[in-house]
Amino acid sequence: MASKSRKNKFTEIFALGNEAVVEGALLAGCTFYAGYPITPSTEIAEEMANRLPHLRGGVFIQMEDEIAGLGAVIGASLAGRKAMTATSGPGFSLMQEHIGYACITEVPLVLVNVMRSGPSTGMPTNPAQGDVQQARWGTHGDHPIIVLSACDVQECLEMTVTAFNYAEKYRTPVILLLDEITAHTREKIRLPDPDELNIFSRLTPSMPPEWYMPYEDNMRGVASMPPLGSGYRYHVTGLIHDDHGYPTSNPREVEQIMHRLFRKIDQFFYDIQMVDEIMCEDAEVCVVAYGCVARSAALAVQQARERGIRAGLLKLKTLFPFPRPAVEKMLRQCSSILVPEMNMGQISREIKRVNNGQSKILTLNRVDGQIITPAQILGKIQKG
Amino acid sequence: MAKVTQLVHNYLRHSKRFPHVFCPGCGHGIVLGSLIRSIHSLGLAKDDVVLVAGIGCSGRIPVYVDFNTIHTTHGRALTFATGIKLANPRLKVIVIMGDGDALSIGGNHLIHAARRNIGVTALVLNNHIYGMTGGQSSCTTPMGSFSTTTPFGQLEEEFDISRVTKVCGASFVARTTVMQAKTMDSMISEAVLHPGFGLVEIISPCHTQYGRKNKFKSCVDMYKWLQKSSTPLEKFKEMSPEKQEKAIATGIFEKRDCEGLEEKYARMRRNLRGER
Ligand SMILES: Cc1ncc(C[n+]2csc(CCOP(=O)(O)OP(=O)(O)O)c2C)c(N)n1
Ligand code: SF4
Ligand SMILES: [Mg+2]
Numbered sequence: 001m002a003s004k005s006r007k008n009k010f011t012e013i014f015a016l017g018n019e020a021v022v023e024g025a026l027l028a029g030c031t032f033y034a035g036y037p038i039t040p041s042t043e044i045a046e047e048m049a050n051r052l053p054h055l056r057g058g059v060f061i062q063m064e065d066e067i068a069g070l071g072a073v074i075g076a077s078l079a080g081r082k083a084m085t086a087t088s089g090p091g092f093s094l095m096q097e098h099i100g101y102a103c104i105t106e107v108p109l110v111l112v113n114v115m116r117s118g119p120s121t122g123m124p125t126n127p128a129q130g131d132v133q134q135a136r137w138g139t140h141g142d143h144p145i146i147v148l149s150a151c152d153v154q155e156c157l158e159m160t161v162t163a164f165n166y167a168e169k170y171r172t173p174v175i176l177l178l179d180e181i182t183a184h185t186r187e188k189i190r191l192p193d194p195d196e197l198n199i200f201s202r203l204t205p206s207m208p209p210e211w212y213m214p215y216e217d218n219m220r221g222v223a224s225m226p227p228l229g230s231g232y233r234y235h236v237t238g239l240i241h242d243d244h245g246y247p248t249s250n251p252r253e254v255e256q257i258m259h260r261l262f263r264k265i266d267q268f269f270y271d272i273q274m275v276d277e278i279m280c281e282d283a284e285v286c287v288v289a290y291g292c293v294a295r296s297a298a299l300a301v302q303q304a305r306e307r308g309i310r311a312g313l314l315k316l317k318t319l320f321p322f323p324r325p326a327v328e329k330m331l332r333q334c335s336s337i338l339v340p341e342m343n344m345g346q347i348s349r350e351i352k353r354v355n356n357g358q359s360k361i362l363t364l365n366r367v368d369g370q371i372i373t374p375a376q377i378l379g380k381i382q383k384g
Numbered sequence: 385m386a387k388v389t390q391l392v393h394n395y396l397r398h399s400k401r402f403p404h405v406f407c408p409g410c411g412h413g414i415v416l417g418s419l420i421r422s423i424h425s426l427g428l429a430k431d432d433v434v435l436v437a438g439i440g441c442s443g444r445i446p447v448y449v450d451f452n453t454i455h456t457t458h459g460r461a462l463t464f465a466t467g468i469k470l471a472n473p474r475l476k477v478i479v480i481m482g483d484g485d486a487l488s489i490g491g492n493h494l495i496h497a498a499r500r501n502i503g504v505t506a507l508v509l510n511n512h513i514y515g516m517t518g519g520q521s522s523c524t525t526p527m528g529s530f531s532t533t534t535p536f537g538q539l540e541e542e543f544d545i546s547r548v549t550k551v552c553g554a555s556f557v558a559r560t561t562v563m564q565a566k567t568m569d570s571m572i573s574e575a576v577l578h579p580g581f582g583l584v585e586i587i588s589p590c591h592t593q594y595g596r597k598n599k600f601k602s603c604v605d606m607y608k609w610l611q612k613s614s615t616p617l618e619k620f621k622e623m624s625p626e627k628q629e630k631a632i633a634t635g636i637f638e639k640r641d642c643e644g645l646e647e648k649y650a651r652m653r654r655n656l657r658g659e660r
Contacts, residue, residue: 072470
């Protein structure tokens with residue numbers, strides 16, 4: 001369905017959210033996919049199975065389960081590939097141990113979780129936003145992580161590119177949270193010209209191998225990362241390790257690596273925090289939303305303005321690290337903040353956490369497998 | 385002897401703080417020595433070797449050697465190895481697992497790695513027990529024997545690792561014990577050279593956690609038992625079923641020509657891309 005636009009170099013295509021993820025991943029340089037099929041993420045695997053073997057070195061493999069899928073992705077990333085997997089609730093639960101492994105071993109990868117109703121098998125074809133806190137804290141142990149979201153098909157592409165960039169830049173797993181509606185919406189999107197994109201790839205070492213430290217505590221907090229087999233032989237382990245990668249339980253060394261892990265994300269907070277402020281300048285009521293709900297919210301805010309209410313929308317694209325400064329600004333400015341989400345309040349609790357009583361926090365929660373409509377949001381804005 | 389020790393030293397990481405974690409008399413160190421000798425005899429470059437291990441005492445082996453080494457999660461080493469091999473087929477990927485690692489928690493991955501014939505080599509260090517966590521029963525703990533979680537004797541049937549791997553389609557399967565060091569060297573070499581999935585099951589005694597609970601007075605006792613009970617396959621086949629019960633069959637159970645999954649995939653890709 002691709003049609004070349006005459007004026008510009010970009011291409012327009014008609015695509016599903018899940019297909020846009022694949023387009024984004026390939027533009028970002030992904031050449032490896034491993035995973036296990038699960039609704040509503042399966043189209044990502046199917047499209048990858050079709051596309052990857054046409055690329056130089058491209059590999060797709062369907063593994064025996066999601067644990068194996070993420071294991072293979074970590075292996076491929078260690079071997080130097082940009083690699084990803086995709087899943088949904090039950091598979092996301094199975095992946096948790098390996099998410100922690102990738103955090104502590106600092107292996108770049110992208111994990112797309114298309115959220116469906118849960119817990120357990122839930123409602124496989126119905127949307128939800130119930131995995132937000134699981135994405136943040138699902139794996140055991142204290143750890144930093146980057147969690148992104150997308151609200152439409154164009155954003156599915158863009159945020160996948162961003163997810164790869166962050167993963168490579170900060171040597172970390174990045175989770176992209178979609179929902180069944182966004183993943184299964186088909187709309188026209190603009191495929192960017194590869195030349196106009198900023199693509200980041202991990203730094204590889206240039207020093208002599210004997211000087212190389214895989215977990216060096218440098219200014220950026222991120223060491224360079226050679227592919228396996230390139231002459232830099234080092235040790236990778238899920239045990240807490242020193243800057244050479246060897247296991248340690250020396251409190252000083254343990255503290256150093258744990259603090260560095262947090263620092264490498266925290267100090268680049270302003271690079272990672274992504275929000276869209278829509279009609280926020282003079283807003284008295286601000287809706288904070290993400291994913292498919294942000295689209296309902298955009299319409300509701302517009303309708304509220306038509307009715308003379310000074311409403312605004314703060315759309316979160318980065319969910320974690322939590323975009324606190326952007327939210328705090330609205331907390332100071334608005335008399336009330338409305339947080340509609342398709343869970344029982346997983347982001348609203350983050351907002352309540354940073355609210356110093358400046359603003360009233362209203363919630364609108366829906367967990368029946370149906371989208372929150374603009375009318376519901378408008379009603380809540382009007383009621384105040 | 386001194387020469388062999390010297391050779392081993394050439395492959396150790398002297399930056400790593402020794403001593404190692406293994407108990408006196410543990411079989412796992414003997415396997416490491418054998419692995420180094422095999423890799424040396426094959427003339428492989430250190431850079432081209434990737435050692436991937438799971439979690440357990442066996443999983444602690446790679447950290448001591450100067451290859452690319454990866455200590456993964458319990459039971460999942462083969463999944464990492466699969467990703468590495470597909471991403472870079474040039475690398476020689478060798479996976480070290482314990483019995484619990486490979487077949488209890490990791491059974492799903494082992495049967496599928498065998499079925500797919502991914503071109504990696506698996507060394508399963510079978511000590512019939514969970515060594516690292518203090519002697520709980522494993523899926524290979526023989527019926528009737530004791531562990532901390534089978535204080536009244538194991539009721540379950542045990543897995544025969546080599547047999548399971550063979551029926552799942554692996555193209556190279558062999559078993560040896562740490563008492564047959566030379567055979568072990570050549571089996572590991574053969575497995576590493578073999579295209580497709582190769583598995584060597586190595587009976588490696590753990591006196592600390594298994595022997596003591598199962599009437600082996602000392603380590604030496606265990607090694608003597610191992611020597612007595614290991615029986616080459618041809619001889620094993622001629623034994624009576626009662627004698628077979630007490631013996632450990634050693635030898636090559638399966639060896640057939642096979643193309644590794646990574647080779648097949650690369651061929652498919654060349655065809656799709658119209659490359660030669
Ligand atoms: C997911 C998970 N479950 C349990 C453990 C605890 N654990 C560590 S090693 C081990 C068993 C090791 O036994 P085996 O694989 O036979 O290796 P050995 O120590 O005998 O060489 C267990 C249960 C773990 N690390 N991870
Ligand atoms: S507990 Fe057993 S397997 Fe572990 S090091 Fe000691 S002897 Fe070896
Ligand atoms: Mg064991």
